[in-house]
Amino acid sequence: AEQNSSIRLNPSQPGHTINRDIFGQFAEHIGEGIYGGIWVGEDSKIPNVKGIRADVVKALRAIKVPVVRWPGGCYADQYHWREGVGPQSSRVDRINPWGNVIEPNHFGTDEFMEFVQQIGSEAYINLNLGSGTVQEAADWLEYMTTDLPTTLAKQRAANGHTAPYRVKYIGFGNEAWGCGGAMTADEYFARLKAYSVFALNHNPQQRFAGIDLLFDRDAHNPHAMQRIAAGPNDTDTAFTEALMKKWAAAPGYLPLFDAMSLHHYTMTRGPMSDASQDFDESDYATFAQLALNMDRVITLHTEIMDTYDPQKKVALVVDEWGNWLKPDIAENPKFLKQQNSLRDAITASLTLNVFARHADRVRMSNIAQMVNVIQSMILTDGEKMLLTPTYHIYHMYVPFQDATLIPISIDSGRYRMDDINLPQIDAIAARDANGKLWLALTNIDPVDSADITLQLEGMVVKSAKGEVLTAPRVDTVNRFDEPAAVVPKPVKFTAKNSRLLLSLPPKSVTVVELKG
Ligand code: AHR
Structure with a gap:
């Protein structure tokens, strides 16, 4: 029929700009998300440039990935950056609870920055607020961003990169209410304050406005780094309210964060329960409905944000979303590797449309996750690679990056x-x-x-x-x-x-x- x-x-009555970062990606150290999916090492038979898969880079360049969030997720709050820099032979082996496997730290800060540069993207670094220290985070930013010849900058140069890196976003921890430390919003905010004041971007092109006033630097840099508070899950508006209240109460010269994250996955009976293939029309319809429901979830949070921040200074960034299905193509279920169908493509389009309609407040989103994990753009199997239906949506939507709604x-x-x-x-x-x-x-x-x-x-x-x-x-x-x-x-x-x-x-x- x-x-x-x-x-x-x-067309003569335009709306908001659809920030290109709405089409952002998320890459966590889970299963084959990094190892095998992006990083194969220089000695691999799989064609690579500096250890990074050439086929994956080529595919990602074509969808003009604007920004990549890394290294987590839950993993960010257990990540210690020093264990992943320097000669590969001196990297630290750790347990990665995602699958209880060894994390060799072969893919660290310099490899991530190399990857971002190869795909022509920007870096969103998620700091460790859960099990790290403020000093460790401050040092990490100094390592990445200073142009002055400090000991950390010399270490960066010795590791192959003299010039400072660009860090467009930092995140203060992840899911503070859960895997990031099981904190209340107030407990989280108390920790966030120290990170916000001391974790600084020193790159002269990127200094952040608020704190720079204290140090008498350029206060109006348009390229200033954006700092993201780890916000609510789903419809937890109480968490949003608590954070926004604190944001509004901070002195105007010292905004403590520039954006708040929201995590909202699509699933019916909890993560890892819905089939990724061989499902029926009723499952399809349910996911279409849930995808459109992103509008209600965003509206609930933006109404609260509008109360405390009517000028919309604080962005809402949906830095984890997607169809989280049964990991039915992974040996280890904790690797979260799932198939991707036409249904995923359709729900991705519906969700991106919702973000575009909320573009005055929603200024970044990061689908979970880029390669081999949850609703991915790319699946790999050894040397083989395929583009998922969701990948094709991101390709088709490229014209909407930075377009005017x-x-x-x-x-x-x-x-x-x-x-x-x-x-x-x-x-x-x-x-x-x-x-x-x-x-x-x-x-x-x-x-x-x-x-x-x-x-x-x-x-x-x-x-x-x-x-x-x-x-x-x-x-x-x-x-x-x-x-x-x-x-x-x-x-x-x-x-x-x-x-x-x-x-x-x-x-x-x-x-x-x-x-x-
Ligand atoms: O994307 C997988 C996990 O989902 C992330 O590590 C965590 O932040 C969320 O619960």
């Missing part, structure tokens, strides 16, 4: 399954820096196609050109022996009698440029 819908937009109104049919009742179509529109107009449209309905009539004010659209992602079934996945089961295909629509109809197949995501 086919349902008729319409979308209205007025154009609010739209959608008049669409409904998709009903069991007691789930959703709009059939979800969409966003934006204008990119080159003035091009883009539309991303998701047809959630797995059975019905949709014909969309576009109503644009002040512009005659003659054609729309781009890509469509769909597959025979909602649970179709890419496998190493069939890596192109879910890949985007070119699509073009041409206006007839000055009317442009966009035909969307069932269970699909379409991204097109509108041409006048």
Whole structure:
């Protein structure tokens, strides 16, 4: 069947900028997320540059990863950076509780910075606030960022990097209410204060404004590092309220954080319970509904943030999200390696659309996780690599990085399954820096196609050109022996009698440029 819908937009009335960091990634030391997935070492048979997989770098460059969060996650609060710098032979072996395996520390700060540079991205370093010390964090930042010839900077130079690194974001711990230290919001804030005051970025291009006033440095550096407080999980608004109250009470010359994180995973009966493949339509519909529910979760937190920070100085960063499913393709379940289907691609598009609509407050997101872990972009198996359906969404959405959102109104049919009742179509529109107009449209309905009539004010659209992602079934996945089961295909629509109809197949995501 086919349902008729319409979308209205007025390109002369733009909304917020969709910060490119909304399309950010997260890479934690879990299973094959780093080892095997990114780092293979210089002696590996797998083609690499300075130990980093060349195929993975090439794939990530193509999706223009704006920022990578590292080294965790829960792992960040047990990570001691000194154990991962210097000659490989002197790195420290540790237990990594994710799977109870040896963490060899072969991939440390210099390897991460090399990786970020190879993929053309920015660094988001998550500091250890749980089991580390303030001094250790301050030293880490000095090691990474000072241009003065201190002992730590000389150590960095001896390890191969004379120039200071760029650190765009730091995070003060992770999930303070849980694996980061089982703290109350007030206990956490008391610890955060010391990190906030003493963990400084010394790179002259990146100094952070607030603390620089105290030291009489450049107070208005547009490239200043952003400091992220570890915020709530899901709908824990009490945690948000406690942190924002403290933020608002701090003296204006010393803002203690610039952003607050939110973690919100999609799952039904807890992590690792939902199948990543061979599921039915009812499971599909449930995940589509949960993906759209990100809007409610963000709204709950932003309403509180608006009370304490009406000028929206503090960003909300969703630095962990995604479909957290059964780790059904990993030998060790704690490696969190799961398959990725068309359903994951569709829910990623729905969630990114929610972030774009909240772009005035949501200024970064980091999907969990980049390679081989949870809802990943890439799966590897030894020397083999494949791109997941979710990867293709990130590729199709590249034009939306730093584009200006154009609010739209959608008049669409409904998709009903069991007691789930959703709009059939979800969409966003934006204008990119080159003035091009883009539309991303998701047809959630797995059975019905949709014909969309576009109503644009002040512009005659003659054609729309781009890509469509769909597959025979909602649970179709890419496998190493069939890596192109879910890949985007070119699509073009041409206006007839000055009317442009966009035909969307069932269970699909379409991204097109509108041409006048
Ligand atoms: O992404 C996996 C884990 O999920 C992270 O380490 C933690 O922050 C969250 O609970």
